Amino acid sequence: MMPSTLADELKNRRAENVKILCQLLSIPSVSADPQCADSLHQAAATLSELFQIAGTGWSCEVMPTAGYPIVWARYRAPGNRRRAIVYGHYDVQPADPLDLWTTPPFKPTLRDGKIYARGATDDKGQMLTHILSALAWMKTKGQLPIDLDYIIEGEEEVGSENLERFLAEHRDELKADVAVISDTSQYAPGWPAITTGLRGIFACEVRVHGPRKDLHSGVFGGAIPNPIRELTRLLSLLHNEHNEVQVPGFYTDVVPLTDADRAGFAELPFDQAAFLAETGAIGLRGEAGFTPLEQRWARPTLEFNGIYGGYTGPGPKTIVPASATAKITCRLVANQNPDVLMKSLEEFLRSHLHPSCRLEFTADHGCPAFLMDRQSPFLQAASKAIEAGFGKAPVFIREGGSIPVVATFKRLLEIDTLLLGWGQNTDNLHSPDEHFLIEDFHRGTLASAILWEELANV
């Protein structure tokens, strides 16, 4: 456990820590907006200054990239056995629509125990807890029990285009035991959580060609192949009535849910009526034999993201269209290979194609899923730290989306990532009135401070 002086120190520094957070939140570092370029650099500089005051053993460089710089802070102390990488990002989503904000997005405001600002949780507030926890260690102990590398980028909200090259270039210097990211959420208020799994993904586009150009449906219709018909027919073959994907081998490599996984998910509160109300759907439609949480966290999907072909303006137009196109993404779970499955999907579609049509298949990016070993000692260490910081043991949840950097850490650095979410799903990430519960901010900082010792003791 953490020396009590550290807990006291964090308690004493609460006002000061909120002030630092507000300073960072007042910088409009919107990476999508070229007019905010100066603010991005200012945010990086502000972080760098924080690390400058940390003291002995610390170094910090603002590393230029082809885009916005990466803040790379390092802590090294003789005798430390473990090293962790902390990833975060100082850029934020655009703030519009501005008129839906109660107070201006870049004037951080405390209200009802929450701090309101763009980036409050995503990710300035959450990321900052891991810096403030280290500063508390330095202030009270003059040292940390673990070596740390902070990698804080400024392009997460626009695709992290320059991060992978940076990691690849510095791969040898970034040897570590584990990575830590706080850019997810708790499961629900009062349900602190560790996200132990992320789904992977692959994306592709399928186009069916019929005639060379749109034809008069009166003159030609009835004899000439209609590519919308063929596309919709092909797409209809991809699921059965149990909502199972029909691509051969789609489920072959899926790691089955363990009894412990399913029992853990089943204990989580899930309000189906609220879920439907939130989405506006009038019913659920998921793979038979699995609960909605299992379907979204631990089962692969094949999803149609877009479709278009022929005439799409108002009213009717009597044509046999030249082509029709569908955009497809598959969400993958642990052990599934995006490249292999993308190929299987293409072969399945080609094998069922009517000979009167041509098919064009365009493969896009793929990214494998992430699943942390439930027996990992680092996971146990993080669990203890959260229990101490939040007063309740975390639940192990998953996310249905992807966080590409987690796959990159696994692939390039061969380390797992602890996804420790301090915020709530309801914090309005990417929406007006984004906020962060001040109490979650302080709890997260305390949990982070304890984490350094727990990880050091693994």
Added chain:
Amino acid sequence: MMPSTLADELKNRRAENVKILCQLLSIPSVSADPQCADSLHQAAATLSELFQIAGTGWSCEVMPTAGYPIVWARYRAPGNRRRAIVYGHYDVQPADPLDLWTTPPFKPTLRDGKIYARGATDDKGQMLTHILSALAWMKTKGQLPIDLDYIIEGEEEVGSENLERFLAEHRDELKADVAVISDTSQYAPGWPAITTGLRGIFACEVRVHGPRKDLHSGVFGGAIPNPIRELTRLLSLLHNEHNEVQVPGFYTDVVPLTDADRAGFAELPFDQAAFLAETGAIGLRGEAGFTPLEQRWARPTLEFNGIYGGYTGPGPKTIVPASATAKITCRLVANQNPDVLMKSLEEFLRSHLHPSCRLEFTADHGCPAFLMDRQSPFLQAASKAIEAGFGKAPVFIREGGSIPVVATFKRLLEIDTLLLGWGQNTDNLHSPDEHFLIEDFHRGTLASAILWEELANV
């Protein structure tokens, strides 16, 4: 048969008739272009002047409408037993792209035995034959054997918005035995034809709703219904592998092709390789058991004209879309009821809809098919006139598209329409370098002159 003086008169008037045609073709009466408004009125006035010179028994009014006027010329003679309505239009399609014309579209030019100009066949040239034939009768005989009503509108190329009201208002004055329209084509060079059938149509739009707005496919995908999946699944149920429409009752009222119909179609030259090359399709896909001509002329279809939903921009976007929409038209054949079938289609889709989705069905216009009785004496009369004018008996063909005025004549005036095409499919209707074979123009005028007597004798 026609008195030989009439044939001689037409031979003598060839140059004069071409001159009249050129005068009409030099007027840029593009109804789609508001800047051409004066030319539209000028075209109507030019036609009106032609009728003024016809002589005893004739009257002509340029009838104002909410849009461009309708030229209504009448011929009445005591003792005539029969009356025909001649429909045509003096407006033309836009001429662009202008740079693809060999000679300017409104400077009629004779080249290789053809007259090149916008409107040469569609419809000024073909329509004019029926006026010139009557003038020849007046010149040589001082009378016509049949009463005539010419209804020549100026809005055919923009939807004939004011025609139906005009016909309804003058319904009682427009009692006739049969209508005559020359706004179709011969089957092929050397194959004069009468179009005895047109397909009908109905149009609708089908929208499937899933969630209220686009959702993150990682967070929600797997549990929330995907409307593109549901729409494509529903659409895939509409045809079977024999390309037969699966809507209950879709074929119930179809008048079967007779052996004579099929034998007649089978005699027509049809080059499948040329047909595929023209359309750019790599294969045919039509209802099993029917030839391509039968499929296009005499069988109903269900065609997808457009589809859209979700993200349709470049690259992938990971959403479960809120909705997906398809545009559908059905081509109908004789005896099918557009309203009944539209309702059947809606019921079929609703009965197969998955309960997790909502379906929105928007009905658009419908128009029944037209099929002329092969035993009609008017058809026999027209056949004789064409044989005399073109030197070869016409074949009976059909068209896969609709000509709404034909359905209107049937519904309002309870008369059939003789569709007598003098031009060729290859005359570049609606395209640059539209033309009309001068010989077809003269043959058509002769056939028309003979037609008046043949119809009078029915």
